[in-house]
Amino acid sequence: MPGVSADSADPAAPVVPPAAILVVALALLDDRGRVCLQQRPYDKQHGGLWEFPGGKVEPGEHPEAALRREIDEELGVVVAQDDLSPCGFAASPGLVILLYACRRWRGEVACLEGESLGWFDPAAVPQLAMPPLDYPLAAQLQNLLATGAI
Ligand SMILES: Nc1nc2c([nH]c(=O)n2[C@H]2C[C@H](O)[C@@H](COP(=O)(O)OP(=O)(O)OP(=O)(O)O)O2)c(=O)[nH]1
Numbered sequence: 001m002p003g004v005s006a007d008s009a010d011p012a013a014p015v016v017p018p019a020a021i022l023v024v025a026l027a028l029l030d031d032r033g034r035v036c037l038q039q040r041p042y043d044k045q046h047g048g049l050w051e052f053p054g055g056k057v058e059p060g061e062h063p064e065a066a067l068r069r070e071i072d073e074e075l076g077v078v079v080a081q082d083d084l085s086p087c088g089f090a091a092s093p094g095l096v097i098l099l100y101a102c103r104r105w106r107g108e109v110a111c112l113e114g115e116s117l118g119w120f121d122p123a124a125v126p127q128l129a130m131p132p133l134d135y136p137l138a139a140q141l142q143n144l145l146a147t148g149a150i
Helices: 063-075 122-127 134-147
Strands: 021-029 035-039 054-056 085-092 095-102 116-120
Touching: 021 063, 035 063, 035 122, 054 063, 063 095, 085 134, 095 134, 116 122, 122 134
Parallel strands: 021 095
Antiparallel strands: 021 035, 021 054, 035 116, 085 095
16 A cells, blocks of 8 residues: 555655554552552643553563563662563553553662652542543453452
8 A cells, every 4th residue: 555554674665653652551569459550740641640650662662671661760660571460451542551460579669750659459549530541441450350360
């Protein structure tokens, strides 16, 4: 089809913008079963709303590598690839969010980029003010926790 080739081997091929921004996010769970959420910086889109820590996947980056990078940048902790469990996803036009869960990390959780951090009972998360896609993500997290799958 003219004009939409995504053949990366052809340097003359037009750059095709991604159909959606891919975002990865983490439900970090402590030994009391609480989940860590952060408040988005006030100067960003959805400023002040609560979210699962994470961020955008860079071009060429594996989503799980992106998540480990974002968690180091935002919370100052290291999560191991093997400790990440796929937990759910949510999508809107132009945005796809992959949610993972993790119960182990190395280091002390700190609020490095958000306005504040909180540890919440997963059942209480839907009562928080969050971006729209976080409500279905929180529901998927609760379902998996209820079944003992994560
Ligand atoms: N991290 C995260 N982003 C979310 C959630 N829910 C939700 O709608 N988003 C949206 C908000 C933004 O449009 C996008 C993530 O962007 P971001 O600003 O956090 O990404 P980033 O950390 O890579 O930041 P930047 O370098 O682009 O400034 O996904 C969530 O639970 N966690």
